[in-house]
């Protein structure tokens with residue numbers, strides 16, 4: 180295989196990320212992985228503001244990624260980008276940037292699926308055929324390659340786990356993003372052996388649901404006295420134990436059904452210390468290898484887009500400019516897979 184130096188761009192949601200990934204002698208090297216994240220004090224992601232954020236930072240993030248990798252555009256022979264799924268306003272900025280870079284510099288272009296990229300980055304940790312537990316703000320899915328394509332074996336029936344945790348945190352007055360604070364508070368509760376508060380456990384077949392639990396928590400916080408820090412910590416602990424057990428139940432069942440021996444975590448919620456710990460316990464009990472990428476490769480990042488883009492190019496794929504329009508609603512199981 181010839182050497183490939185890929186400039187990769189991720190822009191499906193809050194993160195504008197750029198990475199330089201090199202493929203040489205059958206080995207991936209991530210030379211840089213830079214990201215700029217849109218943040219708000221309150222109100223979540225507003226699509227127009229999201230595109231303004233990406234417009235303002237894209238040039239600088241690209242320059243920074245090239246500089247940290249010690250490469251220039253002349254060294255780049257592939258540009259990969261997240262083509263979908265995601266928020267149209269955000270995806271469009273990344274797509275416009277890569278199209279102009281590709282045309283101006285005559286560099287091949289490849290569009291990749293963001294969810295599949297979360298799984299494919301596991302190959303830098305020597306994974307061969309894992310099940311992915313993808314737990315992020317908008318996405319909550321259990322994905323594996325089976326019967327010639329990536330299939331979703333279980334998913335949320337309503338909101339993503341990250342959105343659920345952030346909404347719950349907002350009710351507790353923890354600000355945004357609330358996930359890391361919930362993790363920290365739950366750890367404090369566990370350290371003093373807090374009592375688990377019984378909460379509804381919503382697994383329906385292979386799917387999970389969070390919106391009913393959120394409504395209950397909202398009412399509990401409104402009606403109960405949750406001013407004390409200790410009570411807030413107890414609730415954070417109980418919520419985490421409940422929702423992560425739900426995720427791992429369906430993940431374990433997917434591992435058993437597909438007879439896979441590797442689990443990989445992906446998504447921002449996978450940075451949670453308790454989810455990592457519970458995944459390791461489940462994998463140990465099942466004798467399954469538990470692959471937990473570094474946090475910079477768990478959250479939305481361009482390195483995973485580069486890894487998948489290179490794999491797709493090596494299998495003979497290329498995206499023509501006329502086919503480079505964004506796919507905001509692309510399903511994981513719509514992706515044609517020819518690189519496995």
Ligand code: FE2
Pocket residue numbers: 293297315318446478479
């Ligand atoms: Fe993601």
